[in-house]
Every structure is written in C-alpha cells, then in structure tokens.
Amino acid sequence: MSDIIRRDPRAEWIARNRLHPLHAEMAAPVAETRGPSGLIRKNPHAVGFIGPNGIKRIDRMGGNSAAVGMRRGAKSAQxxxxxxxxxxxxxxxxxxxxxxxxGRLTGHDKDVLGQAHKLIRGAEGNGAVMAVVFGEHKEEAFDKAGVDRLLHLTGSEFDGYCPEQKVANLVEIEKQYQPRYWLFPDSINGGNELGCRLAARLGERPATQAWQVDRETSVCRGSGGLQDITRATPRLLLLAEECADQIDETRHEVLAVELDTRPSIINRLQDCGQVAVDPNSVSLAEAEFILSAGNGIRDWEQFHKAAEVLGATEGASRVAVDDGYMPRFRQVGATGTWVTARVYVAVGISGAVQHMQGIGQCDKVVAVNTDAGCDMVKRADLSVIGDSQKVLEQLIELARDYRQGGAENAA
Amino acid sequence: MQPELNIVALVSVGQHPKSGRARRAEQDARAVELGLRLSGEKVQVLHAGDVAEESLRSYAGMGLKQLRVLQQSAGADASLALGDYLSEHQPDIVLTGVRAESGESSGMTPYLLAEKLGWPLVTRIADIAKIENGEAEILQALPRGQRRAIKVRLPFVASVDNAAEAPRQSAYGPGRRAQLEPLPWVEAADEVRASFDEAPARKRPKRLKMVKAKTAAERFKAATAKSQGGGGRIMKDEPPREQAQAIFDLLLEEGVLR
Structure with a gap:
C-alpha cells in the first residue's frame, strides 16, 4: 500500500449526516458515557484523534468529522x-x-555487470555472474549491482601496482572455473590493462571498446573511434562505458567463492609509489580532490595555505572569480569547469544552480557554511555549519600534525 | 646515458580524428620523441606495413636518418612480424604507443610482444627518468594527472601515454631525404580480422534516464524534485575542532590525503 493519504468522501459524508443509518459506525467512539450512578463520565483519552502530522487534534464539531482524521493517522512507511x-x-x-x-564500484563496473547478466539471459543452463575484486574494498551494494558470486582476493601481495600478480590469479580462475566469458571495463583505471594482459596470456583475441554485445555478435569501436567493427563475440571482452543497462530491479546473492590455489610470482615491475605532483598543475576537470572557495571566504591567505597543506587543487565559485580573488580558469560551474573530483570541499559556497551543475559528478561533497539552509548543505554528504575561518584553521593544524606524524612513523 | 643502449620505437600510420587523413600517430610520435631523447639518433624506428606510405616520412622528419619497414600487405598481422624481428634483434627497450589510430586499434600489440619476448611490460609511461646498471626508473601516467614511479630491469616493453612529452615538429626536407629501408619479411595473414565487418562509426545511442515510477504522484515527484543527496550529516553546534576532525576523517577515509 502506498503512503499517499486518500480521502474517503463517502465516509466523510456519512460521518457528517447524523440521519444516515451507518452514522454510528463511521463516527468516532463516544468519549461520554453514563456511569452506573447515572452521572456523565468523560474519557479524556478518547477525545480527539491523531492528525496527519502525528499531533493529537480535538474536534469541536461534535465528532462529526472524526472519521476523516482516523484514516489519515495511519501512515504506512514501507x-x-x-x-x-x-x-x-x-x-x-x-x-x-x-x-x-x-574501493567502490564505478558506474562503468556496474555497466559491465549489467552486460554480464545480458549475456546470461536466454542462454540455456544456469549462469552466474562472478565479480573478481582485488584487495580491500568499501562497497556495500554488491547485491544491487548484480553480483551473484564474489571472489574477493585479499592479501599484502595486492597492495600497490601489481598487474602481473593479478594476471597470475586470473589465470588460476580460468583453470578452476573455466568461465564462459571474461568481461573487463575498458577503462584507464586498470581494467584495460588487466584485460589485455590476460588476453595475451591466454592467447584470446579480445573485443576492445565493445559497446553493443550479445551472444552472437559484438560491435566495437576501431580506428581510434572512427570505425565500427562488427565481429563474432569472443570469450574475452573489454567493454566501453554504457555498454548495457545497469541492474536495478533485482537483488543478488553475493555468495563468496574461493580460489583453491594462490599462485606466487616474482613481480618484475617494482612499484616505488606515487610521485608527488603539484596539485595545482593538475587540470581542474580531472583533479581528484578540490578545495573550493566562495563568497564566504575572508582570509584568502589562509585558504591558499589550507589547499597547500591538504594537497588539494584549488577551485572557486563565480563570485570569488568575479571579485578578482581567483583566476578565471579556477572557476567551477556551468560557465567554468565541470569537475569530476572524488572529494569536493566547498568552503563558503551556498550553491547556486550553475555551481551545482558543475559538481554534479563529484562523489563526496563537504560543505563548510554559515547558513544551514543553503543548497550546498542539502547536496553535501557532510556539512559543517560555522565560521569557515576557524574550521580551516583547525583543519590546517590537523593536516600538519598528520604530515609530521607520518614523517616520524616513516623515519 | 649509456651509449650502447639499443632502443626500438614502433610506429604505425595514424589517422586524423576529423578528416581521417593519414598522419603520424600522436602516441607513436611521443614514443619516437622519448627514444630520441634517450639515445639520440641511434634510436631505431620500426614499422610493419607498406614502405611507400607517405606519412612515415613525418616520423623521419623528426631527425632520423633511416627507418626500417617490415614489408607487409594491408591484411597481415603486424604483431607477429614485429615479434619475430624483435626476438631476432633483442633490443634493450621497445617503445610503442598505447593504441593505434587506424585498423582494429585494440592496443594489444605491446602486450602480445611482451608475452612473446617474455619481457616485462610497463603501460602508459610518461617518462623514463634514468637508466642505471641495467635498471630503468619509469614514470607511469595515472588517471587524474597523477604519476607513479616504477623500477624495472632491462630489457622491457613500454607503451607511451599521451602524458609524455609532446613530439618535436617534423621537418619536411630531412623527412624526404631519410632512407626508408624495406626488409622483406615472412607475413602471416590475419584471418580473424578478415571476418570483421567494418563500417563508419555510428553515433551511440544516449542512455535515457528511466523513470520507474508506478503511480502518477511518483512520476510527478521524479519530474519536479531537485536532485539532492538527502542523508548528509550536518554538524551544527560542535566546536570547530570537532568539525574539522570530522572533515579530516572523511578525507582520510577517501584516501585523498597523501
């Protein structure tokens, strides 16, 4: 049953009409009764009814409209x-x-899982979609993304950059499970690399940038995106974004499965960690972590220092740019850059519609603002209401402590 | 820089994304540029295909004396011929682009070569910082403008990303004068590719936002409601220290603090 409140005009009409034969049933139970000694007794608890907002209402119309409220009180939140x-x-x-x-499924990953189910649908026999996850993850909604079986490979060997280790494990999966199809997202986040490495190892010829796939044929982009190649669907597919619809109408079991033998190999590529890149040299559109300033900022020195200490790329709202505090190429929003940051910290930005458009693709938004009712606070995953200057000051201190602590631990 | 370093850069025929005219491929030209900076004119540039191809001259115009071409017809498998040639000559470093701009452009060539030669493969490199004692320090390009340092022993195969240094301009005259040396090579026909059906790219259908509302009220809500996060946490009366700590914890959890 939906939680929409519906009126019953007939019941209301009967409750109003004291001459109606059904009036006694529709009207509320009487709060007044005659006691054994003949005195009139009033039951104060029976007076009134619970209104639609959960507040008790007392009807002064002699119980004539009581039936209306009784029905509304029952709110079914399911x-x-x-x-x-x-x-x-x-x-x-x-x-x-x-x-x-x-550590979370990307939209591209969900497209790939949707494609996996599309390949199973209509095939004879029971097919299950197995998702392979390397290392730790933070995902909670595997069931809604369409994962029937989850092969979660953990261990210190999957820390950092280790494509050779991962491919060795994938080869073991090939031996143990003999999957009918191998699907990879054709992305720069590692899917393309793993897929190509596995294809070269297994001697399969993959379909790359495949965007329309069924069991017989697949259509792939070739020639740098200028040609469509129609070919028989191979066993190993590297799928383009939006290749299939994501799963959204079913839940799935997410049963854990295991890999019997874990191969150990010597990594020929030695990962020396990420190199520090000046965050302000990264273009705003592809920056991962943006600290953005708006009209609420008074102390600009402090803001720049905060961005430097946190290692964030600087952004700005239109007002800050128009007032000359930030250069034009730092502007986020409809007339500026549409950003794709994973974490976007908006300091003193109330959130004009144009600005909200620009941060539409951001994952986590943090708002620091004095106004609790502004649009940015409604959008944000974490909002801090207060003076931005004080919060930034504390944030700088925390980041400094963290940096120094990290340096001590490393030394 | 070691003088005896033997670097091979593999080049293909590129294609302009708008006009479709043959040109030097962006990433392959970057691979040649990297090779030129590492070992000067001694870098060997190799192509598998037709020696009469004009766009090869634009690679030569970057300052090469000669360019080797493994003679092949259009339908042949380039990775087999290149693999044969490289396992015979055993260079120290093989540089390629990430993905070709013409043909299937699956980007499999570096992977197949590395598999065939049994060498490590470093993908999407931005730069080779230094080569010492048979070990190379490489900067790998990551998404979002990040870089990763990788150490690998020679010999290895590397694919060069667009983040690498832009190629120098190609000079017309030297390009004309350079020598294109055709090498007759056994060619293997690519039978799988012969079964492909190629056509100009169709525009991909845009995914529509599906409204799965059952009732009129839900449809109305979906059409009019502002998109909002909803369940965000709001900290109003805590002291600034606690508020800052909450932000800091979120940044740590997301792993954006380095």
Missing amino acids: QVELPLHKVESPDFYVVAVVDMVG
Whole structure:
C-alpha cells in the first residue's frame, strides 16, 4: 500500500449526516458515557484523534468529522524490497573483473555487470555472474549491482601496482572455473590493462571498446573511434562505458567463492609509489580532490595555505572569480569547469544552480557554511555549519600534525 | 646515458580524428620523441606495413636518418612480424604507443610482444627518468594527472601515454631525404580480422534516464524534485575542532590525503 493519504468522501459524508443509518459506525467512539450512578463520565483519552502530522487534534464539531482524521493517522512507511535473484549450482560462470576505484564500484563496473547478466539471459543452463575484486574494498551494494558470486582476493601481495600478480590469479580462475566469458571495463583505471594482459596470456583475441554485445555478435569501436567493427563475440571482452543497462530491479546473492590455489610470482615491475605532483598543475576537470572557495571566504591567505597543506587543487565559485580573488580558469560551474573530483570541499559556497551543475559528478561533497539552509548543505554528504575561518584553521593544524606524524612513523 | 643502449620505437600510420587523413600517430610520435631523447639518433624506428606510405616520412622528419619497414600487405598481422624481428634483434627497450589510430586499434600489440619476448611490460609511461646498471626508473601516467614511479630491469616493453612529452615538429626536407629501408619479411595473414565487418562509426545511442515510477504522484515527484543527496550529516553546534576532525576523517577515509 502506498503512503499517499486518500480521502474517503463517502465516509466523510456519512460521518457528517447524523440521519444516515451507518452514522454510528463511521463516527468516532463516544468519549461520554453514563456511569452506573447515572452521572456523565468523560474519557479524556478518547477525545480527539491523531492528525496527519502525528499531533493529537480535538474536534469541536461534535465528532462529526472524526472519521476523516482516523484514516489519515495511519501512515504506512514501507521500504520496497527488490526480488532476490538466486542461482543455485550454476552451470557456467561469466566473470567480471571490476575496477573498484577508491574501493567502490564505478558506474562503468556496474555497466559491465549489467552486460554480464545480458549475456546470461536466454542462454540455456544456469549462469552466474562472478565479480573478481582485488584487495580491500568499501562497497556495500554488491547485491544491487548484480553480483551473484564474489571472489574477493585479499592479501599484502595486492597492495600497490601489481598487474602481473593479478594476471597470475586470473589465470588460476580460468583453470578452476573455466568461465564462459571474461568481461573487463575498458577503462584507464586498470581494467584495460588487466584485460589485455590476460588476453595475451591466454592467447584470446579480445573485443576492445565493445559497446553493443550479445551472444552472437559484438560491435566495437576501431580506428581510434572512427570505425565500427562488427565481429563474432569472443570469450574475452573489454567493454566501453554504457555498454548495457545497469541492474536495478533485482537483488543478488553475493555468495563468496574461493580460489583453491594462490599462485606466487616474482613481480618484475617494482612499484616505488606515487610521485608527488603539484596539485595545482593538475587540470581542474580531472583533479581528484578540490578545495573550493566562495563568497564566504575572508582570509584568502589562509585558504591558499589550507589547499597547500591538504594537497588539494584549488577551485572557486563565480563570485570569488568575479571579485578578482581567483583566476578565471579556477572557476567551477556551468560557465567554468565541470569537475569530476572524488572529494569536493566547498568552503563558503551556498550553491547556486550553475555551481551545482558543475559538481554534479563529484562523489563526496563537504560543505563548510554559515547558513544551514543553503543548497550546498542539502547536496553535501557532510556539512559543517560555522565560521569557515576557524574550521580551516583547525583543519590546517590537523593536516600538519598528520604530515609530521607520518614523517616520524616513516623515519 | 649509456651509449650502447639499443632502443626500438614502433610506429604505425595514424589517422586524423576529423578528416581521417593519414598522419603520424600522436602516441607513436611521443614514443619516437622519448627514444630520441634517450639515445639520440641511434634510436631505431620500426614499422610493419607498406614502405611507400607517405606519412612515415613525418616520423623521419623528426631527425632520423633511416627507418626500417617490415614489408607487409594491408591484411597481415603486424604483431607477429614485429615479434619475430624483435626476438631476432633483442633490443634493450621497445617503445610503442598505447593504441593505434587506424585498423582494429585494440592496443594489444605491446602486450602480445611482451608475452612473446617474455619481457616485462610497463603501460602508459610518461617518462623514463634514468637508466642505471641495467635498471630503468619509469614514470607511469595515472588517471587524474597523477604519476607513479616504477623500477624495472632491462630489457622491457613500454607503451607511451599521451602524458609524455609532446613530439618535436617534423621537418619536411630531412623527412624526404631519410632512407626508408624495406626488409622483406615472412607475413602471416590475419584471418580473424578478415571476418570483421567494418563500417563508419555510428553515433551511440544516449542512455535515457528511466523513470520507474508506478503511480502518477511518483512520476510527478521524479519530474519536479531537485536532485539532492538527502542523508548528509550536518554538524551544527560542535566546536570547530570537532568539525574539522570530522572533515579530516572523511578525507582520510577517501584516501585523498597523501
């Protein structure tokens, strides 16, 4: 039943009409009764009814409109539970190796999982979608993304950059499960690299940049995006973004599966860690972490210092740019840059519509603002209401402590 | 810089994204540029295809005396011929682009070569910082403008990303004068590719925002409601220290603090 409140005009009409034969049933229970000694007793608890906002209302119209309120009081707040898609003893597997940028499924990953289900649908036999995840993750919604089986490979060997280690494990999966299809996101976040490495190892000829795939044929972009190549669908596919619809109408089991043998190999590529890049040399459109300033900033020196200490790329709202505090190429929003940051910290930005458009693709938004009712606070995952100057000051201190502590630990 | 360093840069025929005219490929030209900076004119530039191809001259115009071409017809598999040649000559470093601009452009060539030669492969490099004692320090280009340092022993295969230094301008005269040396090579026909059906790229359908509302009220809400996060945490009355700590914890959790 939906929680929309519906009026019953007939019931209301009967409750108003004291001459109606059904009036006694529709009207509220009487609060006045005659006691055994003949005195009139009033029951104060029976007076009134609970209104639509959960507040008790007392009807002064002699109980004539009581029936209306009784119905409204019952609010059914129910969560719609999606049907569970179960695969018992699968006949074959479709393996999707997901990127997990920042430990979560990306939109591209979900497209790939949707494609995996599209390949299973209509095939004879039970097929299950197995997702392969390397290293730790923070994802909680594997079930809603369409993962039937989850192969989670953890261990210190998957820290950092280790494509050779991962490919060796994928080869083991190939031996143990013999998946019908291998699906990879054709992305720069590692999916393309793993897919190509595995294809070269297995001697498969992959379909790359595939954007329309069914069991017989797949259409791929070739010639640097100028040609469409139609070909028979191979076993190993590198899928373009939006290749298939994401799963959104079913839940899935996410049963954990194991890999029997874990190969150990010597990494020929030695990862020496990420190199410090000047965050302000990264273009705003592809920066990962943006500290953005708006009209609420008074102390600009402090803001620049905060960006430097936190290692964030600087952004600005239109007002800050128009007032000359920031250069034009730092402007975020409809007339400026549309950013794709994973974390966007908006300091003193109330959130004009144009600005909200520009941060539409950001993952986590943090707002620091004095106004609790502004649009940015409504959008933000964490909002801090208060003086931005004081908060930034504390933030700089915390970051400094963290840096120094880290240096001591390393030494 | 070691004088005996033997670097091979593999080049393909590029294609202008708008006009479709043959040109030097962006990433391959960057690979040649990197090779030129590492070992000067001694860098060997190798192409598998037709020696009469005009756009090869624009690679030569970057300051090369000669360019080797493994003679092949259009339908042949380049990675097989290149693999044969490289396993015979055993260079120290093989540089390629990430993805070709013409043909299948699957980007598999460096992977297939590395697999065939049994060498490590470093993908999407931005620069080779230094080569000492048979070990190279490489900067790899990551998404979002980040860089990663990688150490690898020679010999290795590397694919050069667009983040590498832009190639120098190609000079017309030297390009004309350079020698294109055709090498007759056994060619293997690419039978899988012969079955491909190629057509000019169709525009991809845009994914529509599906409204799965059951009732009129839900549809109305979906059409009019502002998109909002909703369940954000709001800290109003805490002292600034606690508020800053909450922000800092979120930054740490997301792993954006380095």
